[in-house]
Amino acid sequence: MPKITPNLWFDTQGKEAAEFYVSVFPNSEITNVSYYSEAGPREAGTVLTVDFRLDGQDYTAINGGPQFTFDEAISLLINCGDQEEIDYYWSRLSEGGEEGPCGWLKDKYGLSWQVAPVGMAELMNDPDRRRAERAMKAMLGMKKIDVAALYAAADEG
Incomplete structure (x- = not known):
């Protein structure tokens, strides 16, 4: 079976949230951070996604904008x-x-x-x-x- 990774949509707080969650749960870490490029739609260099693991379960935080909560x-x-x-x-x-x-x-x-x-x-x-x-x-x-x-x-x- 393919691996399922929940993706959590944030406006701009994805990295902050991931850092908070890994501080709460044992055996947790941020595994990757990716950034918007010149292609947009957000300013180049701002955080796009944050991959993190909470005690063995992988998640991705996406800084996608305010339209979804x-x-x-x-x-x-x-x-x-x-x-x-x-x-x-x-x-x-x-x-x-x-x-x-x-x-x-x-x-x-x-x-x-x-x-x-x-x-x-x-x-x-x-x-x-x-x-x-x-x-x-x-x-x-x-x-x-x-x-x-x-x-x-x-x-x-």
């Missing part, structure tokens, strides 16, 4: 191993951004992220439907996911 129709999910990881990614990525419901946030560039614990899908699909409903109700009342509170709610009753 991020919305919640696309988000990046971070499956966190514990509350400490959730707290770290939530804090770093929401800084200058916007906290949303149910573990969702927008970073300062407008990109949506889901910061969730490993096992969330299994909990929400628990064969005990009442347990799953209690977990869902608890999650719907949260911004940042509180793993202990989520499981306590699920296990009530």
Whole structure:
């Protein structure tokens, strides 16, 4: 199967965003930067694309202009191993951004992220439907996911 690389469209902040993301995620790096040439459409020498890797996953940031912006129709999910990881990614990525419901946030560039614990899908699909409903109700009342509170709610009753 061919490799799939998500491309993220920015106005002019692609390099700044890539530098921020590689500072947040371990084992991450910028792998290439390309620049507009005299052919345009932007000023020659300004950043066109930034290739970067976040813990093994490749991305490309494109400085394409203001005509397209991020919305919640696309988000990046971070499956966190514990509350400490959730707290770290939530804090770093929401800084200058916007906290949303149910573990969702927008970073300062407008990109949506889901910061969730490993096992969330299994909990929400628990064969005990009442347990799953209690977990869902608890999650719907949260911004940042509180793993202990989520499981306590699920296990009530």
